[in-house]
Amino acid sequence: MRARHKPWADDYLKENADIVDQTPTDRKGNWSSAFSNSQPIHLEIGTGKGQFVCGMAKQFPETNFIGMEVVKSIIVSAVEKVNETDCENIRLINENAEDLLEIFKPGEIDTIYLNFSDPWPKNRHEKRRLTYRTFLESYKTILKENGKLVLKTDNQGLFEYSLVSFSQFGCRLEEVSLDLHAMEDPTNIMTEYEEKFSAKGQPIYRAVVTFT
Template identity: 65%
Template sequence: MRARYKPWADDYLNEQTSYVELEPAANKGSWQSRFKQEQPLHLEIGAGKGQFITGMAKQHPEINFIAIEVAKSVIVSAVQKVVELAPDNVKLINDDAKDLTEIFTENELDRIYLNFSDPWPKNRHEKRRLTFKSFLRQYQKILKTDGEIVLKTDNKALFEYSLISFSQFGLVLDEVCLDLHHLNDPTNVMTEYEEKFSSKGQSIYRCRARFPK
């Protein structure tokens, strides 16, 4: 379901410069300077309404978080959550993640989260999947040598595709979990989608992958 159009979104985002990066490319190579202190830098691609990124920021004050979301009518909800929480370790970007190398320099990130990404199920849309090889090349550039990709999804087909894509690209799979919530991981922070699907008894898949040194 698409989020309802919010005519006030532009003005609101422009007002929240403490948390919203209006010109993210200008911070390429110097993202740490945008935070109160220098510490590991994690990126969430597809922030949605912000439940995950605010939960992670609260749970991990020792980590700096950046979340990117293309839908303006959606990211305003994330910004509202961040403003209410008022953390000093979160920045938000309203932009497309198709060329992350324009926003981040080499070896700038420690971890990337792919949470409930659009599965793009049709074969002709394969290149749009965030675990397609062209995206993996970008992640390899902007992640540190020991950087990690964490994928969560309810879509079995996307999960299987991603495992194959990771393996073919040469990534090391450190975790492959077929039922995350039976794992009872106390560190897991749920997204809005995850909460919804889990309440219906749907399996949630998670994997952790890293590029070899």
């Protein structure tokens, strides 16, 4: 479902510049300054309404979190949730994953999360999938050595495609779960989509990879 247009979104994001960085490319190589500390930085690409990134920030206060969301009418909901959470270790950016290399320097990020990304099921849209090789190249660049990429999805087709893509790219598979919730992982923070799909009995897939 397409998000409803919010004509006030631009002004709202500017009013919350302490949460939503207005010029993220200026932070390249110095994202620690956004948090005024040198804690590890984790990045969620496609943060949606912010449930995951806020939950992670509360659970892991010793880590800084950046939520990236390209759709303004959606990221405003994430801003509201961050305000409710009142955590100092969250920042949001209204940017596209295609511009990662313009926003982060090599080795600046410790972990990247891809949660319930658009599967782009048609073959002609393969290059838009966030686990396509060009995106993997960007992730490898901005991640620190031994940094992790964590993928969660309910879409079996995307999951299988991603495993092949990871293998072809030379990634090391650290974890492959075909039913994440059966593991009862106490550290797993659910997204809005994850709650919805798991309530219907759909399995949630998770893969954790590192780059060699």
